[in-house]
Amino acid sequence: MDEQSVPDTAPDTSVTPKAVGTPGAQGAGERRLHPLTPLRRAWAPLAGVVFLLRQDWAREWLSGLDRGWLVAGGILVLLASAAYGVQSWRCTYYALTDSELRIRTGLFFRRTAHIRLERLQAVEIAEPLLARVAGVAKLKMDVIGTEDKDELAYVGKREARALRAELLALAAGFTPESAQEAGEAPVRELARVAPKRLAAAVLLDGSVASTLVGVALTGVAAVWALDSIWAVVAAVAGGLGLIWAATGGRYMGEYGWTVGESPDGLRLDHGLLDRKHETVPPGRVQTVRLVRPLAWRLAGRDWVRIELDVAGSDNSLLIPVAGPGTAQRVVSCILPGTDLEQVRNGLRPVPRRARWRAPARWRGFGYAAQDEVFAAATGLLTRKLSLVPHAKVQSVRCQQGPWQRALGLMSVAVDTGANTTVRARLRAADEALDIAVEQAERSRTGRWKARPDRWMSDAPVA
DSSP states (O other), X not given: OOOOXXXXXXXXXXXXXXXXXXXXXXXXXXXXXXXXXXXXXXXXXXXXXXXXXXXHHHHHHHHTSOHHHHHHHHHHHHHHHHXXXXXXXXXXXXXXXXXXXXXXXXXXXOEEEEEEGGGEEEEEEEEOHHHHHHTEEEEEEEETTOSSOEEEEEEEHHHHHHXXXXXXXXXXXXXXXXXXXXXXXXXXXXXXXXXXXXHHHHHHSHHHHHHHHHHHHHHHHHHHHOOOHHHHHHHHHHHHHHHHIIIIIHHHHHTTOEEEEETTEEEEEEOSSSEEXXXXXGGGEEEEEEEEOHHHHHTTOOOEEEEEEETTOOOOEEEEEEOHHHHHHHHHHHSTTOOHHXXXXXXXXXXXXXXXTXXXXXXXXXXXXXXXXXXXXXXXXXXXXXXXXXXXXXXEEEEOOHHHHHHTEEEEXXXXXTSOEEEEEEEEHHHHHHHHHHHHHHHHHHHHHOOOSSSSTTSOOO
């Protein structure tokens, strides 16, 4: 784990606190968050009060008090919440050294997070609606080996962008002096999703149709099985919420989606109300997946959704909808030399006897090995084409169950560093063994030619 809790008396070679262990004592080189941060943290005590008010014994006790005591109690709760927010903010600092980002937090229990820059996977700037109005932003960091993101919430917008640029430069190997001078890397726009195309893609997605059918069936079942009209209303309201999440909520989250190319990685900007600015380092992408839902194909739309698997990161979407030219342009930045049309045309189908193992899905399976990637196709309704760079393959396995053994079939599983597996399913047994041997050799030689995992590979190393 790259994150650990240490006592405040631990030796510090880069940032020396002035009054270790004393709440509110700021060390040399440490910086506080934005002064508006206490407003966010003051909600914790209020949430506890709301929880108590939901208890029957608390409501009975409060019903016996007169209005004056209730008003005084409410004022006291607000003051206590404000005091907690301010004091918690005073006890939170962060410091950036040439090797790590340190975040010191805790009002009652002190905690120091050490984020090693060489383990930094991605940096994201999030701007919720209220934060945008207030001119602040949240900085989130993905670190290899950790499940949860560390974050700095909140800092000023300018400070967030400057800090992200410095973090990326230091992670790339810049010296501390040159990292501060480098500033934010320039961005060249690669693709922008038009609002009309995004709306059509969302409405034509198969998940929307399945949600509508599920909600309709739930409503009918609720009317038939429930006697209470309010129970029916609650069931229908829940279904409407699911429909909104699949349509309006998704549209607002993916609105204005822009992909840009920068020396520190691919920049993803999106969001209508809550804006997000993400950075994906191409050298650390383990798998690229092109998805074509059935409804898009039936509507005659040659669109794809491009998804990613990045080790240690929850980044999963590169672009929500793209045409063939845009898809090729974006994928080429991550997998140089990969021709998507050539990969599709080079997919080899499975033997006809595979229909006895997968009667409906066997036609959707395919496999290809290009100079740069291992490619596997799956899916009959929603078609998926997974591309794994040879250099990112961690292991290769052949899998064969009893039914496959009887049919002379075998599947080849390729494991990546993102804890994901891509399978070339239902190949002829002798072909599968050859694929495994050849892929092991491609992976070994591919690591020699692989691009560096670091951002800005031409950066001067400290």
